[in-house]
Amino acid sequence: MEYILQQFINALSFGAEYALLALGLAIVFSVMGLVNFAHGEVIAIGGYTMVAFATLVTANPWIIILGSVVAAALTSVLLERVAFRPVRYADPTTGLLTAFGVSIVLQNLFLLFVSPRPIAVTSLYFLDVPVDLFGIRISSLQLFETLATLVVIVALTLFLKRTIWGLAMQGASLDFQMVRLMGIRANRVFALAFLISGLLAGLACIFIMARRGSVDPHLGFNPVLMAFVACVVGGFGSLPGAVLGGFLLGIVQVAMLVLLPQEYGGMKDAFVFGIIALILVWRPNGILSPPVEKGDKV
Amino acid sequence: MPRPPTMLDISDLKVFYGPIEAVHGISLCVPEGQCVTLLGPNGAGKSSTISAICGTVKTSGSVKFLGQDLANTDVEDRVRAGISVSPEGRRVFSNLSVEANLLLGAGIRRDRDAIRADIERWFRTFPILGDRRRQMAGTLSGGEQQMLAIARALMSKPRILLLDEPSLGLAPRIVSQIFEMIEQLKQDGMTILLVEQNARQALRISDYAYLLNTGTIQAEGPASSFGQNDELMAKLTGLG
Amino acid sequence: MTLSPTQRRGLIGAALLSAVLIAIGVLATYFGSRYQIRIVYGAYVNLLVVIGLQIFMGNARITNLSHSAFMGIGAYVAAICVTPAATKAISLPAAPFGLNAFSLDPVTSAIIAIAITALITALVGLFIVRMTPIGATIASLAVLVIIHSIFLFRTDIFKGNQAFFGIPQVFSLTSIIVVAVIVVVLARGFRESRWGVQLRASADDETGAAAMGVNVARLRLIAWILSGIVLAIAGISYAYFLGTISARPFYFNHVFLTLAMLILGGMRTVTGAVLGTFVISFGLEVVRWLETGPVVVGIDLPEVLGLSGVVLGLVIVLTMAFRPQGIMGDREIEDIFSKTK
Numbered sequence A: 001m002e003y004i005l006q007q008f009i010n011a012l013s014f015g016a017e018y019a020l021l022a023l024g025l026a027i028v029f030s031v032m033g034l035v036n037f038a039h040g041e042v043i044a045i046g047g048y049t050m051v052a053f054a055t056l057v058t059a060n061p062w063i064i065i066l067g068s069v070v071a072a073a074l075t076s077v078l079l080e081r082v083a084f085r086p087v088r089y090a091d092p093t094t095g096l097l098t099a100f101g102v103s104i105v106l107q108n109l110f111l112l113f114v115s116p117r118p119i120a121v122t123s124l125y126f127l128d129v130p131v132d133l134f135g136i137r138i139s140s141l142q143l144f145e146t147l148a149t150l151v152v153i154v155a156l157t158l159f160l161k162r163t164i165w166g167l168a169m170q171g172a173s174l175d176f177q178m179v180r181l182m183g184i185r186a187n188r189v190f191a192l193a194f195l196i197s198g199l200l201a202g203l204a205c206i207f208i209m210a211r212r213g214s215v216d217p218h219l220g221f222n223p224v225l226m227a228f229v230a231c232v233v234g235g236f237g238s239l240p241g242a243v244l245g246g247f248l249l250g251i252v253q254v255a256m257l258v259l260l261p262q263e264y265g266g267m268k269d270a271f272v273f274g275i276i277a278l279i280l281v282w283r284p285n286g287i288l289s290p291p292v293e294k295g296d297k298v
Numbered sequence B: 001m002p003r004p005p006t007m008l009d010i011s012d013l014k015v016f017y018g019p020i021e022a023v024h025g026i027s028l029c030v031p032e033g034q035c036v037t038l039l040g041p042n043g044a045g046k047s048s049t050i051s052a053i054c055g056t057v058k059t060s061g062s063v064k065f066l067g068q069d070l071a072n073t074d075v076e077d078r079v080r081a082g083i084s085v086s087p088e089g090r091r092v093f094s095n096l097s098v099e100a101n102l103l104l105g106a107g108i109r110r111d112r113d114a115i116r117a118d119i120e121r122w123f124r125t126f127p128i129l130g131d132r133r134r135q136m137a138g139t140l141s142g143g144e145q146q147m148l149a150i151a152r153a154l155m156s157k158p159r160i161l162l163l164d165e166p167s168l169g170l171a172p173r174i175v176s177q178i179f180e181m182i183e184q185l186k187q188d189g190m191t192i193l194l195v196e197q198n199a200r201q202a203l204r205i206s207d208y209a210y211l212l213n214t215g216t217i218q219a220e221g222p223a224s225s226f227g228q229n230d231e232l233m234a235k236l237t238g239l240g
Numbered sequence C: 001m002t003l004s005p006t007q008r009r010g011l012i013g014a015a016l017l018s019a020v021l022i023a024i025g026v027l028a029t030y031f032g033s034r035y036q037i038r039i040v041y042g043a044y045v046n047l048l049v050v051i052g053l054q055i056f057m058g059n060a061r062i063t064n065l066s067h068s069a070f071m072g073i074g075a076y077v078a079a080i081c082v083t084p085a086a087t088k089a090i091s092l093p094a095a096p097f098g099l100n101a102f103s104l105d106p107v108t109s110a111i112i113a114i115a116i117t118a119l120i121t122a123l124v125g126l127f128i129v130r131m132t133p134i135g136a137t138i139a140s141l142a143v144l145v146i147i148h149s150i151f152l153f154r155t156d157i158f159k160g161n162q163a164f165f166g167i168p169q170v171f172s173l174t175s176i177i178v179v180a181v182i183v184v185v186l187a188r189g190f191r192e193s194r195w196g197v198q199l200r201a202s203a204d205d206e207t208g209a210a211a212m213g214v215n216v217a218r219l220r221l222i223a224w225i226l227s228g229i230v231l232a233i234a235g236i237s238y239a240y241f242l243g244t245i246s247a248r249p250f251y252f253n254h255v256f257l258t259l260a261m262l263i264l265g266g267m268r269t270v271t272g273a274v275l276g277t278f279v280i281s282f283g284l285e286v287v288r289w290l291e292t293g294p295v296v297v298g299i300d301l302p303e304v305l306g307l308s309g310v311v312l313g314l315v316i317v318l319t320m321a322f323r324p325q326g327i328m329g330d331r332e333i334e335d336i337f338s339k340t341k
Helices: A002-032 A039-057 A061-084 A092-113 A140-162 A164-174 A176-180 A186-212 A221-234 A239-259 A262-282 B046-054 B075-081 B098-105 B112-125 B127-131 B142-154 B172-187 B199-205 B223-228 B230-239 C005-031 C034-060 C067-082 C085-091 C106-128 C133-153 C173-192 C194-204 C206-211 C216-242 C252-265 C270-292 C306-322 C333-337
Strands: A130-133 A136-139 B006-017 B020-031 B035-039 B058-065 B083-086 B160-164 B191-196 B208-213 B216-222
Touching (some): A002 A039, A002 A140, A002 A186, A002 A221, A039 A061, A039 A092, A039 A221, A061 A186, A130 A140, A136 A140, A140 A186, A140 A239, A164 A176, A176 A186, A176 B075, A221 A239, A239 A262, B006 B046, B006 B191, B020 B216, B035 B046, B035 B199, B046 B058, B046 B075, B046 B191, B083 B142, B112 B127, B112 B142, B142 B172, B191 B199, B208 B223, C005 C173, C005 C333, C034 C173, C034 C194, C034 C216, C034 C252, C067 C106, C067 C216, C173 C194, C173 C216, C252 C306, C270 C306
Parallel strands (some): B035 B191, B160 B191
Antiparallel strands (some): A130 A136, B208 B216
16 A cells, blocks of 8 residues: 555655746747747756756755746747747747757757766755655655646636736637737747746746756756657647646556566566557647647747 | 828838749828728738738838838837737637736736726626636637727727728628727727728728729728729629 | 659659759769768768658758667668677677577668558658647657667667667768668659648648648648658668667757758758758868867767857758748759749
8 A cells, every 4th residue: 555655755756846847848839839948948058057056056956946937938049049039930840850950059059068977066965864754754855746737727717717927828829920910029929938948947947956966968868858749748838738747757667667577677668658649649749738820920 | 171191101111922922012191090991802901001000010101100110110109009809719818817817918007906997997898708717718708809809909009000901700790789889989989990801891980981802902992982982892892 | 654744844854953963973982081981871871861851851841859769660661681790799788589599681781671661651640740840859859868868878789878889880971871862762753642732731831731632631641751762861871881779860960950951942842952961960070170180080970069060050040931842942053044934
């Protein structure tokens, strides 16, 4: 029983992290149809900012955290401005390839100007302490992660439903030109989508760094791959889909760890991606695929 | 009778889709407080003209609004200057509630209380929309969506309203209702550029009309004289 | 067989491209150092990959990200078949199905490798060709990860990230030039064939093509399998020259490298594929020389490191921003020399 509960909490916290990452991809995709593979590098920027702050500025972990979130958010907005604006109204494939290009450039800039080796950041270890909950021992980090994701989901929902900018972003996911015909500035909607995405990347960065304790140029690769998978499963562009996909992925992964015999451990990814491929065969556009009428995005 | 000042002045307008020219240098003007109708069959270039005024297509020639040339004005800034559109196909945000659609229509305004009051006023004008304020706009009937689209366009408090085929695909009873609404707007002083295939109804409420075909203006004149030209009317209603 | 005027032009274009390929090869053979020959050979391997990619991407207009994995399948199957049993007894002591107990001649091995790769591509393709373009791209990414996981996991067959060694080095620069010429003619032939023309038309207007009775899914599948065959040939050529392979070169880095080549040159034409491959191959060599000085790297393709990686990424970003159709756009080599369209 305890074992099951333990694994359930594992699945929940994995799922929470994937949901957080997936939301970062989904919010940009819903507005401009861009699969932003550079999201992972935004997370890495957050990690490197932690290094910079910890070695150059302060040992105060809260300031370090704040700094990394702000850096991630700014980077995301900057990327929209310099790299994604030219392909704003292009087809999804052009956007995807651009994002891959940006991702490669940033990774290699880290290699070139920082270091190919991992750099340790110890400031966040305090987030990860064992706690006893309902008689089982779990990491406080898992708790924080799940809570943070829940808070994000609630906040994002309120933002989307209650503010004019939230409504504009939802409208834009269906018919961007019509939003412009309401006099709402396209540039701001795009910037806002990237800002939110960057904030989510910053938040995810905190948890990733607290667990790994180090940053290297490829820090963002696996997280973004998982986020991508979660979005695909949930339905690309659907925010509820991203959350659903994230949690589903968490469950599948933990289930694979629990159910697969030890010696098949290395095949986990193959099985996970195999399941993904099957879901795509069943529902080519994901489980909660958003409406398809996109309007002419001119 | 002194002519009212011109609000929208279009001259030698050409519209391009890639290498294809859809409108071949037309000129027309909409005086303040009047309703001007663009008549013509499918593919005549009516909607392209509306898009050109909104700034969503590539054009040459000049579109002047209140004396200002709009050539270098973005789509968004045209709305802010006072041009609002109820587009062809209505294009309500089907994934948002009726109320949210109206709120977005007022996206450029900052007077929250007045926005609220305007929304309530629309819900009194169209009780059916009021009853469905929380419903997704995509679940409305075609006629309801058209009313919502016009109401949404008016939420930005425009100086001129562009209506692209408001009666398209609607039942005759609903069409009459829509035209009553447009007439009421005109009486309230709104300047309107109406694109229609339903010539008779449109001419009844218009001051002036242009007939567009294959991208050029074939005839123009006061709406009343258009209505008396039997030959032309036969052609128009035949087309419509 | 009668050829249409465009097909005749295609033949001329293929001949022109072949002449360029042969010229570069001859220059390298007579004037190149051993190191330079390896570099040129590497470029030709990538040329095969990029043309394989072009056959599907350029005609169906769907981005594929799984191509390096299929190249890997070709390379591994050929390697397993051709490597002497004595070597395999040492390197693959635990191989199942008696894979380490036989060995075949290089030609038979290559044929088996091509057949198996074609079979696997066909199975995958059955799903891929029915999806929306972006859905197919996403699914192809999943395929890449799955195949790579299998290479890594079944170390008893593939040795994972360790070197699979002892493959007879039967290929030389001359052999791959011959192969490249054949593949160029094949790709150009497919592009101008009825299938290729219909497929390109359907990519521009899918509903229109379907209305004309064109079975788009079937045409895509044909292009997909043909692409898989060329990728297998690329993998075999790679293994037969180097003598050693591992899973790593068949993953993301190589996917992006070859994709950048095709995008820069222009995916719509075979000429674009050739041009992009040579521009980036030799461009990167210059960058790497600037980066580290001339160090022997072998043909193990750019471990995208530092400066060369930045350049590669920038090439993709800038091409997408300013010239999404690539350098060549819709023009083939013969269109440059004659103006008639």
